[in-house]
Amino acid sequence: MVSEAMNDRALAPTSAAAAARSAPRKFRLLPGFGLTLGYTVAYVSLIVLLPLSAAFLRAAELGPRKFWQVVTTPRVLASLELSFGASLVAAAINAVFGLIIAWALTRLRFPGRRLFDAMIDLPFALPTAVAGIALTALYAPNGWIGRLLAPLGITVAYTRLGIVVALAFVSLPFIVRTLQPVLGDLDREVERAAESLGASKRQTLLWVVLPSIWPTLLTGTALGFSRAIGEYGSVIFIAGNIPKVSEITPLMIMTKLEQYQYAQATAIAVVMLVASFALMLGINGLQLWAQKRRYSR
Amino acid sequence: MIRQSRIPEELGRYALLAIALLYLIGLLALPLVVVFVEGFSKGIGAYLHSLLDPYALAAMRLTLLTAAVTVPLNLVFGVAAAWAIAKFEFRGKNALVTVIDLPFAVSPVISGLIYVLIFGANGWFGPWLTAHDIHIIFAVPGIILATTFVTLPFVARELIPLMQTQGNDEEQTALSLGASGWQTFRLVTLPNIRWGLLSGVLLCNARAMGEFGAVSVVSGHIRGLTNTLPLHIEILHNEYNYTGAFASASILAMLALVTLIAKALLELRQSAPRVAMPRQG
Numbered sequence: 001m002v003s004e005a006m007n008d009r010a011l012a013p014t015s016a017a018a019a020a021r022s023a024p025r026k027f028r029l030l031p032g033f034g035l036t037l038g039y040t041v042a043y044v045s046l047i048v049l050l051p052l053s054a055a056f057l058r059a060a061e062l063g064p065r066k067f068w069q070v071v072t073t074p075r076v077l078a079s080l081e082l083s084f085g086a087s088l089v090a091a092a093i094n095a096v097f098g099l100i101i102a103w104a105l106t107r108l109r110f111p112g113r114r115l116f117d118a119m120i121d122l123p124f125a126l127p128t129a130v131a132g133i134a135l136t137a138l139y140a141p142n143g144w145i146g147r148l149l150a151p152l153g154i155t156v157a158y159t160r161l162g163i164v165v166a167l168a169f170v171s172l173p174f175i176v177r178t179l180q181p182v183l184g185d186l187d188r189e190v191e192r193a194a195e196s197l198g199a200s201k202r203q204t205l206l207w208v209v210l211p212s213i214w215p216t217l218l219t220g221t222a223l224g225f226s227r228a229i230g231e232y233g234s235v236i237f238i239a240g241n242i243p244k245v246s247e248i249t250p251l252m253i254m255t256k257l258e259q260y261q262y263a264q265a266t267a268i269a270v271v272m273l274v275a276s277f278a279l280m281l282g283i284n285g286l287q288l289w290a291q292k293r294r295y296s297r
Numbered sequence: 298m299i300r301q302s303r304i305p306e307e308l309g310r311y312a313l314l315a316i317a318l319l320y321l322i323g324l325l326a327l328p329l330v331v332v333f334v335e336g337f338s339k340g341i342g343a344y345l346h347s348l349l350d351p352y353a354l355a356a357m358r359l360t361l362l363t364a365a366v367t368v369p370l371n372l373v374f375g376v377a378a379a380w381a382i383a384k385f386e387f388r389g390k391n392a393l394v395t396v397i398d399l400p401f402a403v404s405p406v407i408s409g410l411i412y413v414l415i416f417g418a419n420g421w422f423g424p425w426l427t428a429h430d431i432h433i434i435f436a437v438p439g440i441i442l443a444t445t446f447v448t449l450p451f452v453a454r455e456l457i458p459l460m461q462t463q464g465n466d467e468e469q470t471a472l473s474l475g476a477s478g479w480q481t482f483r484l485v486t487l488p489n490i491r492w493g494l495l496s497g498v499l500l501c502n503a504r505a506m507g508e509f510g511a512v513s514v515v516s517g518h519i520r521g522l523t524n525t526l527p528l529h530i531e532i533l534h535n536e537y538n539y540t541g542a543f544a545s546a547s548i549l550a551m552l553a554l555v556t557l558i559a560k561a562l563l564e565l566r567q568s569a570p571r572v573a574m575p576r577q578g
Contacts, residue, residue: 020371030384030468031478044396047446051411052399054421058414097320104317108310116318118561123327124500125553125560127507128405129527130546133534134328137543144331145323169324172523201306207411230404233509233527237534250510258409262419268463269407276402280395286525 023027059270062263070267073245076252080271083249087161087228090167091094091175095221098175105176106183120176123169128233135166136238158240165246166234171224178220182294215290222286226279230272347533347541348548355521356529357398357548359437363512363525364505367445371501373450376494380482382453383460384468394457400449416442434553435517440525443511448501453555455497456490463489496563502555507549516545 059067070076104110105117124130139146139156146156156162184208194204232250240246247255249272256265337344347353378397382390400408415421416433426433433439467489471481487494509527514522518532526545533542 024463030465030472031536032380032482033385033387035378037385037387040381040393042377044393044449045376047442047449048396048399051415051446052403054412054414100313101317101321104314108314110314114561118557119321119325121557121560122329122553123502125507125556126329126510127503127527127528127549127553129509130332130507130553131328131544132550133530133539133546134335135331137331137539138327165324169328172324194329194357201309226402232400232404232406232513237531253404253406253410254514257413262414262417263459265410266414266511270402271409272404272407278401278405280398280402284395291409 033127045160055266055269055273058263058266062267066263067267067270068263071271075247075266076249078244079247079248079249079252081162082160083229084275086248087167087171087225087231090164090228091171091221091225093164094168094172094175094224095217096225098172098220099179101172102176102179102183106180120173123171123173126171128231129237131169132166132234132237135169135234136162139165139238157238158246160239160246162238162240163235163246166238167228167231170231170234171228174223174227175217175220177214178223178291179216182216183288185294186212215286215293217285219286219290222279222283226276226283229279230276300408321556322395329550329554332543332546332570336547338543341543343540344544344547347544350541352520352524353526353529353541353545354475356524356526356545359440359524360506360526361442362437364502365440367448368498368502370445372452372498374449375454375456375497375501376489378453379456379460379490380486384465385465397450397453400446403449405508405510406514408446408511412439412442412515436523439515440512440523443515444505444508447511448504448507451493451501451504452494452497455493455500456493457544459490460486491564492563496560499556499559499563503552505553553567566567 041132062070071080101120103115105120136157137143139149139162141147141150141155142158143157149156154161156165191204191208194208195201197240199207230250232248232254235248235253239248239251249268253265253272256262256268378393380477381387382394413420413434416426416439417423418427419433420434433442467485468481471485472478476484481570507527508525509531512525512532513528516525516528518524524532526549530542530549533539533545541576
């Protein structure tokens with residue numbers, strides 16, 4: 001019986017037919033399927049699906065004309081442009097620095113490596129409000145870093161640049177943590193082979209390393225981007241929050257809520273939800289593609 | 298020849314390392330340091346004074362209460378979901394996994410908004426709730442609901458891949474030797490997943506105590522009643538009470554540090570695959 005089950009797993013029943021064949025046998029052996037699946041479905045329906053569908057239903061009550069009107073007002077459009085633009089810039093900056101960081105952490109041995117490695121997860125663990133006030137204090141004109149930038153004419157806090165800094169903070173771990181395992185697995189023999197065949201360090205990087213990691217780099221960057229567009233807590237402290245200049249979309253939703261304009265807030269929220277879900281599906285596709293490329297090599 | 302070409306290569310290597318570390322220090326390390334420096338900038342007396350303020354204490358109590366309710370809820374859910382998804386094959390499994398991931402993809406502000414649409418005064422159940430004098434939005438239940446939504450995926454996402462790689466063989470052996478289902482779970486499955494479980498709970502707890510956007514929408518910011526610690530920090534910061542804001546922030550920063558250290562230790566201990574990261578933090 002056990003060996004049969006092992007065979008099943010070894011064959012990885014991915015097709016529906018194989019799943020159907022193996023399912024009844026597993027039901028007999030392991031208990032609790034009905035209970036745990038029932039509980040899981042009920043729980044996500046109540047906590048996730050029902051509330052999210054409320055947003056779509058409430059937005060639908062507006063009707064298409066009114067919906068379009070709400071989401072295309074100049075102030076809302078400006079906020080969408082800022083949210084997506086600043087997130088893209090932050091994700092792109094992190095794609096470059098995240099790659100360098102991931103490479104340094106996986107390939108180099110230096111004192112404090114473990115500490116720096118653990119630090120990558122800080123944005124996951126540090127509450128966004130704390131990150132927001134800390135980054136503001138640091139990058140304000142009289143702050144530790146802001147003071148160094150002020151003579152260069154660079155103001156970070158209370159500008160769009162501040163938004164990029166906050167979004168870079170929250171999105172960095174997604175890129176580094178996605179890249180690290182792939183860089184670690186990358187066959188160094190292949191790199192050595194390239195070098196022994198006369199490729200320079202740069203050629204090896206360009207023609208051997210980058211082609212095999214770029215789907216992963218893209219996945220990590222997309223994950224960071226998708227985290228950044230929804231971010232609220234760390235941004236509002238450093239942004240300045242001036243309408244049409246430094247007002248991100250989540251803050252726009254918040255403002256509409258404070259004015260009791262629930263329908264408008266919901267319409268804007270639906271635009272963001274659709275964007276987030278599309279990104280999520282895109283990222284799932286990217287991940288599959290990256291995996292396939294890795295294992296087919 | 299070889300020696301000559303090695304030197305620039307080494308230099309380039311150290312330059313890249315320096316860039317990586319400077320970026321990490323400027324973006325991650327210094328914000329953490331500045332929290333404590335600012336918190337203690339007016340001395341330990343002022344620091345303690347702002348932490349022992351009744352509103353600060355009430356905010357800490359509410360934050361602890363929120364985590365004490367939401368973490369166990371999502372812990373039980375995470376174990377149940379992982380059992381169903383990792384141990385069985387069924388139709389629609391991928392869809393279910395995607396739904397579990399959804400809260401990570403949703404902006405925190407929207408995570409609060411959706412509960413306002415259901416339970417708020419103008420929401421689906423608003424009139425009924427008002428008639429029965431039940432308060433959910435701008436009250437503690439709303440804060441707990443929104444936090445539950447935001448932290449829902451943490452434990453499940455940690456356990457599903459872990460239990461999938463472990464397979465069913467050990468459980469099947471236990472059952473064929475006469476163990477009951479519950480005994481099998483408690484004595485076979487649970488010991489196998491305990492470190493992953495712990496790490497999921499740690500991340501879930503850190504997020505539950507630190508959630509800001511979602512809670513901000515449903516809280517109503519009533520001091521002493523519906524202010525969590527992150528909201529308390531915002532209010533103090535808006536009042537230019539920076540010492541107070543950073544003192545409260547230092548409590549949450551310490552929570553983050555403890556979480557990170559515990560997570561690093563867990564990874565060392567299991568030396569299993571790196572603790573899975575939340576897809577959308």
